Amino acid sequence: xxxxxxxxxxxxxxxxxxxxxxxxxxxxxxxxxxxxxxxxxxxxxxxxxxxxxxxxxxxxxxxxxxxxxxxxxxxxxxxxxxxxxxxxxxxxxxxxxxxxxxxxxxxxxxxxxx
Amino acid sequence: xxxxxxxxxxxxxxxxxxxxxxxxxxxxxxxxxxxxxxxxxxxxxxxxxxxxxxxxxxxxxxxxxxxxxxxxxxxxxxxxxxxxxxxxxxxxxxxxxxxxxxxxxxx
Numbered sequence: 001x002x003x004x005x006x007x008x009x010x011x012x013x014x015x016x017x018x019x020x021x022x023x024x025x026x027x028x029x030x031x032x033x034x035x036x037x038x039x040x041x042x043x044x045x046x047x048x049x050x051x052x053x054x055x056x057x058x059x060x061x062x063x064x065x066x067x068x069x070x071x072x073x074x075x076x077x078x079x080x081x082x083x084x085x086x087x088x089x090x091x092x093x094x095x096x097x098x099x100x101x102x103x104x105x106x107x108x109x110x111x112x113x114x
Numbered sequence: 115x116x117x118x119x120x121x122x123x124x125x126x127x128x129x130x131x132x133x134x135x136x137x138x139x140x141x142x143x144x145x146x147x148x149x150x151x152x153x154x155x156x157x158x159x160x161x162x163x164x165x166x167x168x169x170x171x172x173x174x175x176x177x178x179x180x181x182x183x184x185x186x187x188x189x190x191x192x193x194x195x196x197x198x199x200x201x202x203x204x205x206x207x208x209x210x211x212x213x214x215x216x217x218x219x220x221x
Contacts, residue, residue, distance in 0.1 A: 035210070043215075044201060047212065101163075104159075
């Protein structure tokens with residue numbers, strides 16, 4: 001059974017960084033890209049970017065190029081997103097989603113608060 | 115970037131009604147259109163992929179169709195469990211872009 005298990009909720013101070021994980025199981029991690037999606041409170045879905053775990057190659061939506069960094073650890077089948085220079089605009093739920101979106105993590109709530 | 119214009123933003127319908135949600139693409143996306151259902155506090159669930167293909171396990175009352183640059187998700191007979199937000203996604207070109215979402219409620 002394919003599962004994407006994300007880490008727990010995060011609280012970050014303005015200007016700080018947080019790193020969220022997404023541990024994959026039930027399939028070959030390097031066979032599929034991993035997408036990351038943001039959902040601000042009460043809002044729709046925004047695509048942040050993807051990472052190819054096999055090669056480490058990445059692509060980002062323009063607005064997230066200076067905000068998010070995607071990485072992957074093939075030894076632990078885990079994808080990561082680091083969000084830097086946090087502001088209130090980063091308060092949201094962040095999802096990982098495999099390839100075409102047929103499998104999603106449960107989401108991680110990130111709250112930016114002083 | 116490809117813009118996905120989704121309508122309506124909210125919809126209230128009665129049990130048993132036929133419900134249709136539409137996304138219009140600003141450029142040709144072929145059949146690279148996916149529909150997701152999202153219930154409160156949950157992750158999105160893929161319902162339709164390739165514009166018209168029903169995901170395994172999704173009730174047959176759901177269907178997807180295309181007319182030119184307009185893509186529709188139809189529920190043939192609304193049930194209470196269908197209350198959710200619905201999102202469309204184009205995946206022909208990066209950046210991937212979602213519609214703004216439709217909140218479906220029971221009247």
